[in-house]
Amino acid sequence: MARIEFKNVSHSFEIAEGKEKLEWAVNDINIIWEDGVANALLGPSGCGKTTMLNIISGLLMPSEGKVYIDGKDVTELSTRERHIAQVFQFPVIYDSMNVYNNLAFPLVNAKVSSSKIRAKVEKIAEILGLVDYLEFPSSKLNSAEKQKVSLGRGIIRDDTVGILLDEPLTVIDPKMRGELRRQLKIIQRELNITAIYVTHDQHEALTFADEVAIMKDGRIVQVGSPHELYSDPESPFIGYFIGSPGMNILDGKLNKSNLSLKEFDIEFSKDFRDKIKIKNGECQLGIRPEAIITSKVKTKGTIPFEIIIVENMGSYKILTLIKKNESNRNLRIKSRTDIDMSVSKGETVYLKFPEEYLKIFKDNHKIY
Amino acid sequence: MSPKKKKNKKYSKIFLILYFFLLTVPIYWMLNTSFKFDTEILSQFTLFPHKFTTKNYVEIFNSSVWMGSFLHSLEYVFLNVLITLSVSIPAAYAFSRWKFKGDHHLFFWLLTNRMAPAVIFMIPFTQIYSSLGLFDTIWAVALAHLLFNIPLAVWILEGFMSGIPKELDETAFIDGYSFLQFFTRIFFPQIKAGIGVAAFLCFTFSWVELILAKTLTIINAKPVVVTLTVGIGAEGIKWGLLGAAGVLTLIPGAVVVYFVRNNLAKGFAMGRV
């Protein structure tokens, strides 16, 4: 496996079409995917993930910038020449062959001796949990098993530098998804695979990867571990995108000792205000639903909100709350409570916003 | 792209151009011949007419035999398509909507008829139609062709109809539509494409069919397909005339291809030819 790097990679489809006005599908991407790390590329539909995928795999040559594998410039090389394997959204297997031959296929093409092939296939099959299926016609497997065969073909060659996983769980039965994802993670760890998992599903990305890169509108907006992205988002967008439900983002004005929103004020301690290194002015407040303390009891410093929706999620509840203001658009936020808290629509509850979980943003950037 | 791939692509292109050239050459040759004088055809080999003439076409348009046979063909083909569709549409509806005793067997039997070599029916048809007094009339050919076109039409229409969800019918009935209203206002527009395909294929088949058309006609209903066979083995065949007649018979097909040019591949995959 190897280290894959993008330097100033940009791509516009309009260039090939000879158009004047350019729209950049991906714009000035600089990123390093380290050897042996489980990476994810996460972003909403249309953010440029697919274009990135095709540039990494070699299907597309970027309009600008360079791609390196272990320091070597591979920008002009084809897919086959780069040795990057790919697992697609639907299982891609040779359905005229049995599982053994599917796994052996890349090695047979490379003219490896049959004894070596046998050893490798058996080893890979064991890691994938497919040993009992080797003689089966590959068309008879279920979709999760087929995806494992796809993966197997990718990892069986020694010269594979990395594996791209393009939303591999899309066609998998929901019941089997969690299990397959778990298995993929284990395999990645065991074999030290450089994996790049491309998806729009944050749950998949955050549970699989050690390093996640978030993309929006053709740019990479943040790279970090799942924890970093969760607790330290670079922008309101990331705060909102990560988490289910995402971070509440509120507009307000920063003052000397508090933050004032239209509907209420949040008081700060001096320490906290000092840490926010900007002058008074407009800003955005971010706080996660899980961090808000919801209580039926009014205490000092809590702010009353009215419940308009209660969602029972099984092990917790999500409340959608509003605070009426002079204009007709109410302030709307979400909070999370224990499952045993009995609340109902229309009820008033009292919210506290603990300082330690507050995030301050200005001009779409994290300030604190 | 690797140099090897580029070379392969070049060979593919050459191969394709060669293939399409060979495909169009015979048609061009017929066109070419149709605009020549017979003397030129027999004496020289020319790639395009040295002396261009439309006399062959004029002769056909002036000939009662030729024009008559074009007319006969058009008559029985239209008649056939009309009857075929009238009985096939209800039958196809029954097959697609309802399961009834023996429906699979009936369907299969229908297909068998489509597969049967026409020659088998030469003898009995001659007997039957002469005893009905329909020998050498357009009715004979129109009815005879039902043998092949009904199964084809039912097969195609059933396929298209099955693509329309039954819920549509049920909703219409709940809404109070009578069956006739439902059929004409709701169902029919949906299956227009299917009817078009069925009508086209039946038209083509009937227009082209030779064995039965030849057997059942002598003079009064002689179709153009038969007139075209005239002169085989005889001396002094008028090649120019033959070419012109051939070109004219091509026209229905060419017209259709022009109209469906964008849907051709899609239609073929769907049309269950």
Add this chain to the structure above:
Amino acid sequence: MKNRAWYFVIPMLILMSIGAFLPIMVVVNYSQHYIFAGSAPTFVGLENFVEVLHDSQFRGAVSRQFLFTFMVLVIEISLGLMVALALPKKGFWVAPCLVLLGIPLLIPYNVVGIIWRLFTQSDIGVIPKIFEVLGGYYNVTLDSFDAASTILLLDVWHWTPLVVLLVYAGLQAIPDAYYQAAAIDGANSWRTFRFVTLPKLRSVLTLGILLRLMDSFKIYSEPLLLTGGGPGTATTYLSLFVARKAESYELGYASAASLIYFFIVLVMSYAAFQIITRIGKGGKVE
């Protein structure tokens, strides 16, 4: 509701019975009689069938037919496959190519015969001219081999586009991901073709093979118009053979021969029906 179905089906059934069922009964009847103009038919049981099966002319026509159909399949399927693979997958040229391919398929069979007559007849055709220039010999009316080859060439010209269109539709249905995966797996073009393309074309190829099998077995107009079945019997295929017998009023013989002919086609039809509906259930083009 169930009875209603039959009402819908009855008009069709009536016409088909008169048009199909009744005639078959007539043929079956005639096949068991010796019919001589003027006198009443005499019942001869299965004698006609025996006579047909022993007739070397009949057997000749059958073997000629099988050879023809076999050659047709071999050439049309492989050529059709090659052309479909060479066709552009998208872009400006796709539509014109498809239209050109559609044209031969819509030409009335008799006109196909005429076209090829003009193309191959000595003194006026292109092919004889080519042979003349190259110094070879070609005569479609006098030489058996030339005649048979020309009919074969005619059929290939006429019907290969059908195979091309079917395979082309099948190829469009193969997602690019498979080719990508094969490239990553290091497969060369032949192995990609063998393990990706061909398996995925299974259903369209079967359809193409079955259609050509059925229809080539019934060929009639083209040999009639091009060579008249000759020289001699070189291009007298089964349909033509039986038609001749019917036209010459050997009704008993012709009826028996028709039934045997029908039986052969029926067996093939049945197989076709089973296979094609199975493909249909599996989801048409894979």
